[in-house]
Amino acid sequence: MHTSAWRKKLVSQKLLGLPPLAYLLIFFAVPTVIMLFASFRYAGDYGGLAPWYYYEQGSLSFDLTLENWQRLFETDIYLQLFLKSIAYAVLATLLCILLAYPLALMIARSPRRYRDLLLLLVILPFWSNFLVRIYAWMIIFSPSGALTHMLNSLLAIFGIAPISLMYSPTAVIVTLVYVHLPFMVLPLYANLEKHDPALLDAAQDLGASRWRRFWRITWPLSLPGVYAGSILVFIPVLGMFAIPELLGGTDGIMIANVIKQQFVESRDWPFGSVLSMVLTAAAVLVVLLGAKFGQQLGQSK
Amino acid sequence: MKRKNRLLKISALGVYSFLYLPLLIVVIYSFNDSKLNAEWVGFTWKWYDKLFNNREMLTAARNSLIIASASALIATLLGTLAGMTIHKYRLKLLPGLVIAPIAMPDILMGVSLLLFFIMLNMSLGLLSITLAHITFCIGFVALSVQARMSNIDRSLTEAARDLGATPWQCFRKITLPLLAPGIIAGALMAFTLSIDDFVITFFVAGVDSSTLPLQIYSMVKIAITPEVNAISTLLMLLTLILITLVAKLSPGALRS
Amino acid sequence: MLEIREVSRNFAGFNALDRVSLQIEAGEFFTLLGPSGCGKTTLLRLIAGFDQPDGGDILLDGKSIIATPPERRPLHTIFQNYALFPHMTVAENIAFPLRMVGCSETEIKQRVAEALQDVSLPDKGQQYPESLSGGQKQRIAIARALINRPRLLLLDEPLSALDAQLREQMQLELIKLQKEIGITFIYVTHDQGEALALSQRIAVMNSGRVAQVDEPSRLYEYPGNRFVADFIGQCNLLSGEVMQLQGERLLVNLQGLGEVQTITPANTSVDVGNQCTLTLRPEKIRISSKLEQGENEVHFKGAVHDMLYLGDVTVYKVELANGMLLEALLANSSAGRARLFEVGDPVEVAWGFDAGHLVMD
Numbered sequence: 001m002h003t004s005a006w007r008k009k010l011v012s013q014k015l016l017g018l019p020p021l022a023y024l025l026i027f028f029a030v031p032t033v034i035m036l037f038a039s040f041r042y043a044g045d046y047g048g049l050a051p052w053y054y055y056e057q058g059s060l061s062f063d064l065t066l067e068n069w070q071r072l073f074e075t076d077i078y079l080q081l082f083l084k085s086i087a088y089a090v091l092a093t094l095l096c097i098l099l100a101y102p103l104a105l106m107i108a109r110s111p112r113r114y115r116d117l118l119l120l121l122v123i124l125p126f127w128s129n130f131l132v133r134i135y136a137w138m139i140i141f142s143p144s145g146a147l148t149h150m151l152n153s154l155l156a157i158f159g160i161a162p163i164s165l166m167y168s169p170t171a172v173i174v175t176l177v178y179v180h181l182p183f184m185v186l187p188l189y190a191n192l193e194k195h196d197p198a199l200l201d202a203a204q205d206l207g208a209s210r211w212r213r214f215w216r217i218t219w220p221l222s223l224p225g226v227y228a229g230s231i232l233v234f235i236p237v238l239g240m241f242a243i244p245e246l247l248g249g250t251d252g253i254m255i256a257n258v259i260k261q262q263f264v265e266s267r268d269w270p271f272g273s274v275l276s277m278v279l280t281a282a283a284v285l286v287v288l289l290g291a292k293f294g295q296q297l298g299q300s301k
Numbered sequence: 302m303k304r305k306n307r308l309l310k311i312s313a314l315g316v317y318s319f320l321y322l323p324l325l326i327v328v329i330y331s332f333n334d335s336k337l338n339a340e341w342v343g344f345t346w347k348w349y350d351k352l353f354n355n356r357e358m359l360t361a362a363r364n365s366l367i368i369a370s371a372s373a374l375i376a377t378l379l380g381t382l383a384g385m386t387i388h389k390y391r392l393k394l395l396p397g398l399v400i401a402p403i404a405m406p407d408i409l410m411g412v413s414l415l416l417f418f419i420m421l422n423m424s425l426g427l428l429s430i431t432l433a434h435i436t437f438c439i440g441f442v443a444l445s446v447q448a449r450m451s452n453i454d455r456s457l458t459e460a461a462r463d464l465g466a467t468p469w470q471c472f473r474k475i476t477l478p479l480l481a482p483g484i485i486a487g488a489l490m491a492f493t494l495s496i497d498d499f500v501i502t503f504f505v506a507g508v509d510s511s512t513l514p515l516q517i518y519s520m521v522k523i524a525i526t527p528e529v530n531a532i533s534t535l536l537m538l539l540t541l542i543l544i545t546l547v548a549k550l551s552p553g554a555l556r557s
Numbered sequence: 558m559l560e561i562r563e564v565s566r567n568f569a570g571f572n573a574l575d576r577v578s579l580q581i582e583a584g585e586f587f588t589l590l591g592p593s594g595c596g597k598t599t600l601l602r603l604i605a606g607f608d609q610p611d612g613g614d615i616l617l618d619g620k621s622i623i624a625t626p627p628e629r630r631p632l633h634t635i636f637q638n639y640a641l642f643p644h645m646t647v648a649e650n651i652a653f654p655l656r657m658v659g660c661s662e663t664e665i666k667q668r669v670a671e672a673l674q675d676v677s678l679p680d681k682g683q684q685y686p687e688s689l690s691g692g693q694k695q696r697i698a699i700a701r702a703l704i705n706r707p708r709l710l711l712l713d714e715p716l717s718a719l720d721a722q723l724r725e726q727m728q729l730e731l732i733k734l735q736k737e738i739g740i741t742f743i744y745v746t747h748d749q750g751e752a753l754a755l756s757q758r759i760a761v762m763n764s765g766r767v768a769q770v771d772e773p774s775r776l777y778e779y780p781g782n783r784f785v786a787d788f789i790g791q792c793n794l795l796s797g798e799v800m801q802l803q804g805e806r807l808l809v810n811l812q813g814l815g816e817v818q819t820i821t822p823a824n825t826s827v828d829v830g831n832q833c834t835l836t837l838r839p840e841k842i843r844i845s846s847k848l849e850q851g852e853n854e855v856h857f858k859g860a861v862h863d864m865l866y867l868g869d870v871t872v873y874k875v876e877l878a879n880g881m882l883l884e885a886l887l888a889n890s891s892a893g894r895a896r897l898f899e900v901g902d903p904v905e906v907a908w909g910f911d912a913g914h915l916v917m918d
Contacts, residue, residue, distance in 0.1 A: 017383060102309055132533040462627040
């Protein structure tokens with residue numbers, strides 16, 4: 001019989017987790033609910049939110065509406081913007097996989113004593129300030145910069161008019177990849193590091209060429225790492241506004257820019273909340289899908 | 302096999318350059334004696350000089366340090382409790398709540414906290430920023446602590462209890478010393494994250510307060526002066542020091 | 558001294574311990590022996606206090622201890638991986654139990670020095686555990702556990718991480734230590750050879766139940782059931798049916814072999830028609846190319862099917878006339894006897910009526 005003393009101890013130990021739980025409930029869960037709630041309110045006269053209840057003839061009435069949500073579907077633009085943001089996110093993720101894979105593979109195959117150092121070198125740029133990393137590309141892409149000069153002189157040889165790299169979707173994608181690359185490298189590395197080199201030896205012994213060995217052994221085994229990294233890249237990219245705002249011009253904006261706009265410039269907070277809820281739903285969906293996929297992968301192995 | 306290794310090494314080196322070159326450009330041009338980030342004119346300290354005389358910049362830096370210290374302190378406390386509890390018990394709610402702020406796009410947290418603070422009629426300023434920072438820092442500390450805890454052999458705490466230590470003595474003499482690197486690593490990460498945060502701070506800062514990233518943002522939007530390069534370089538240096546410390550203390554913490 | 562009364566423990570539907578009852582006397586070297594998953598480590602952890610039983614009670618000197626937290630039970634555990642605190646020196650490790658009860662610094666210093674002397678590692682005090690070898694770590698763990706003179710020492714497969722030679726040496730040291738100090742040892746192992754060598758009494762466990770509790774020699778010579786016979790040492794298990802009761806002896810009809818006489822087992826109820834198993838140790842079987850059938854012996858003809866040279870003995874698997882395999886062994890007591898028979902050689906085997914032990918199914 002579990003004695004009551006034992007059970008009491010278990011409960012009191014679980015209480016240790018209460019402070020962080022309470023904090024996160026208050027400052028994370030509740031605001032999210034408030035955001036959902038705000039999407040059903042009217043915008044205030046000077047921006048912000050209008051009161052959601054009022055007293056009329058002594059009784060309580062609620063002033064809520066669905067019109068913010070209806071606005072979402074009134075025109076195509078928001079849907080298109082969402083699809084465009086998703087497309088950017090997918091593209092950025094694929095490019096990250098492409099760039100991160102050789103790096104992660106090389107580190108995983110390096111002698112053990114160098115691995116931590118090599119990883120640190122990958123992590124360091126990531127930990128430098130977010131804006132600084134964007135700013136660096138602003139310099140590179142600037143119209144007066146060396147890169148643009150070189151590119152345009154090259155294009156001039158072929159008789160193509162000079163282009164501006166700045167304020168374009170290209171600039172946005174490149175910077176998105178740059179900022180999120182380490183997020184792909186780390187999970188991929190964590191997976192690749194666990195691969196048993198004996199498997200590749202066995203495959204070689206049985207006649208597989210280098211490419212075959214990669215494609216049929218390394219790549220399939222690395223898929224869980226690829227999926228983990230993809231989620232870690234896809235979701236933040238989807239919610240990016242600073243990069244499109246600074247580098248995207250009018251062509252390159254993403255859904256998060258509109259959200260920011262609603263909250264800062266237009267001060268239409270209810271509609272901003274609607275857009276935010278859709279973004280939240282999309283992110284949660286991706287996470288759940290990814291978790292399910294990851295489970296399936298894990299089982300089939 | 303050797304040829305593939307070389308190809309691999311070259312492409313890896315390429316990616317490393319891709320990562321570092323842009324940052325290098327920022328650093329180099331911070332010493333460039335020219336207003337434009339175009340051609341190299343000459344070496345100068347003047348942008349750094351201007352920086353230290355820039356009132357707004359200094360206030361922003363001071364704010365950032367205050368906020369980061371406070372956030373790191375409280376987030377470390379809460380995050381350590383969370384990390385230990387998650388490690389011991391197979392709970393459902395707490396791990397989810399701890400990870401969620403890190404998993405979701407920043408803008409959602411920024412916006413929802415803005416709504417939250419306004420609904421509470423709270424004025425936006427250093428306090429609101431700090432509260433927001435703590436929310437996402439808890440997760441990182443918890444992960445770092447939890448990773449460290451899973452590396453601690455369970456039989457050590459059992460042995461301590463077996464040899465006569467009460468749960469509190471066991472915690473103080475065995476768990477805490479062994480956990481220390483993970484806690485400190487988490488604290489340093491929280492500090493760095495707080496100093497660097499832009500998106501969430503953007504929404505909850507209100508009109509009067511500014512932090513370093515917000516300052517850089519407004520500078521970049523208005524006019525690109527090499528002062529930005531200078532402050533960026535300094536920030537990078539700070540981050541370099543902090544993260545190297547973290548790496549020394551708890552190599553596993555960074556991976557999570 | 559320690560009584561385990563009808564103790565049960567379930568893990569998510571899996572019965573780790575099923576109403577186990579044991580009595581352990583003061584000062585004895587008692588071993589829990591069994592294959593992995595039999596519940597021996599679970600039982601040890603219940604005694605130590607790291608877990609609570611779902612049913613039953615554990616009593617020390619007649620008083621229940623299951624409500625007592627581990628730090629207040631007068632017993633200590635030696636862990637399989639030693640569990641030495643890596644951030645403390647060897648001396649601080651050993652001093653730990655004394656610090657927990659608030660001993661004075663001078664007393665601690667003196668007793669730690671003594672303890673180090675006792676385990677023959679007097680100059681390792683200021684070193685850290687990671688610089689010690691496996692055997693040294695084991696000794697420090699023992700010194701740490703014994704320093705405040707507990708009444709009971711629990712040892713959880715402490716020698717499994719050591720290599721064979723060191724293990725034998727440590728086994729002898731443990732026996733000597735236990736005799737010298739005189740405290741009760743409860744030892745857990747899956748290695749039946751180790752159990753036979755070290756213990757005064759062994760509880761053989763299987764799937765959460767106690768199969769048999771007895772002295773090593775009695776477990777070996779008079780196993781109580783098929784499991785114990787099979788688990789301890791090598792054994793031929795011949796199934797059959799009781800045919801006739803003849804007082805001290807009885808007649809059994811063994812499958813495929815015919816009627817054979819054997820000794821009536823003591824303390825067991827036997828009836829004609831009962832299913833039973835004759836347990837026969839390989840070393841009790843005589844094997845030769847031609848045998849004189851002695852009195853009170855059973856005699857069979859067969860051929861060598863397999864042989865295994867083990868250095869000190871050679872094991873022969875003999876195929877009898879009906880296809881059954883019997884395991885016999887011969888000690889290689891003189892050179893040249895090692896390959897007495899080759900595979901395929903015709904041989905004759907015999908055993909005395911009293912060579913086997915009958916267990917009821």
